[in-house]
Amino acid sequence: MTNADMVKRVIAMLTEARAEMAVLRQDPEHRRASSAPQAHLLDELMREALQVQLLVPSSVASAEVAERIATMASRALQPRIVQMVVSFAAAFDRLATAHDEGRIDVSSTDVLRQLALDWEMADRPAD
Incomplete structure (x- = not known):
């Protein structure tokens, strides 16, 4: 997952x-169902961002396996x-900066969209 993907x-x-x-x-009084969209998005982010493969050789003693897995x-x-x-932190900083500067010409959504575009451009290879 690239930095731009994570930021998005x-x-x-x-x-x-x-x-929400x-x-x-x-x-x-409004309450959404327990499967709120942001909970779903967090679950998806965690599954994708923290997806790892851990290979422990079969020759390793079982007592060592847990320690090796934890380290890996x-x-x-x-x-x-x-x-x-x-x-x-980048998203918070961008929003806080806009707030502290008294920016009323852009919405928080606009600020976050621009952040996503900036990170997307930063992740692209130079031509």
Whole structure:
């Protein structure tokens, strides 16, 4: 998963959460089913971002297997978790900057769309 892909998924989650909060502000009694869209998006993001393959040689003693799997999983997942956190931080930073600058000419959705485009351009190879 590229950085741009991760940012786009994070933006989709934030956008859906924002829409849900807007509905709740207008109608505090409104509750969506337990399978709220942002929960589905988070589940999808986690499955895709944290997908790893761990191969433990059959010659390894069973007592060592758990330790090796834990070490391998940690090494495999750490960069993806960092990528996810960086994506959320980038989205927050972009929104906070627009807010702190008093930007009223763009919506939060516009700010997040621009962030996705910026990351998409950054992930493209130079011509």
